[in-house]
Amino acid sequence: MPHVDGSVGIGSTSEREVASLETDAQLDALCDKAVAICPALASAPVVDRWAGIRPRAKSRAPLIGPWPGREGHFVANGGFKIGFGMAPAVARMVADLVLEGRDTIPEGFHS
Numbered sequence: 001m002p003h004v005d006g007s008v009g010i011g012s013t014s015e016r017e018v019a020s021l022e023t024d025a026q027l028d029a030l031c032d033k034a035v036a037i038c039p040a041l042a043s044a045p046v047v048d049r050w051a052g053i054r055p056r057a058k059s060r061a062p063l064i065g066p067w068p069g070r071e072g073h074f075v076a077n078g079g080f081k082i083g084f085g086m087a088p089a090v091a092r093m094v095a096d097l098v099l100e101g102r103d104t105i106p107e108g109f110h111s
């Protein structure tokens with residue numbers, strides 16, 4: 001992914017079990033692949049490496065609704081790999097629920 005400042009982002013790996021947020025050999029392999037595809041990257045300095053936890057609910061669907069056992073608290077999480085695109089719709093569902101008591105949450109997304 002080329003960035004406007006001239007840097008290039010390379011990613012990403014995906015793992016089900018995570019013991020630490022240190023990046024490892026999987027990212028080394030990814031960088032090697034990027035250089036194989038685009039040899040000009042071989043001389044580019046690595047400015048950063050990072051790992052994060054991508055929130056996933058029980059299913060791959062977002063998890064939205066009242067927080068069981070916590071009156072007045074709500075959950076809007078588990079966006080996983082569709083969270084960016086779903087965020088506006090999730091926000092609308094949560095606003096409808098919290099502000100107007102209207103439940104428009106699809107059955108598969110319920111907390």
Ligand SMILES: Cc1cc2nc3c(=O)[nH]c(=O)nc-3n(C[C@H](O)[C@H](O)[C@H](O)COP(=O)(O)OP(=O)(O)OC[C@H]3O[C@@H](n4cnc5c(N)ncnc54)[C@H](O)[C@@H]3O)c2cc1C
Pocket residue numbers: 051052053054055076078079080081082083084085087090
């Ligand atoms: C490591 C990682 C990888 C991901 N990868 C993908 C991906 O590849 N594709 C994809 O579609 N989704 C991905 N997601 C999920 C996606 O990022 C989320 O689903 C999405 O950002 C949720 O949007 P949101 O607006 O609901 O919440 P957020 O993006 O979390 O925004 C909430 C905002 O509210 C602010 N905030 C919190 N509390 C307060 C407060 N009290 N007052 C004011 N502001 C506050 C926070 O600072 C934040 O800016 C990933 C998430 C993570 C963590």
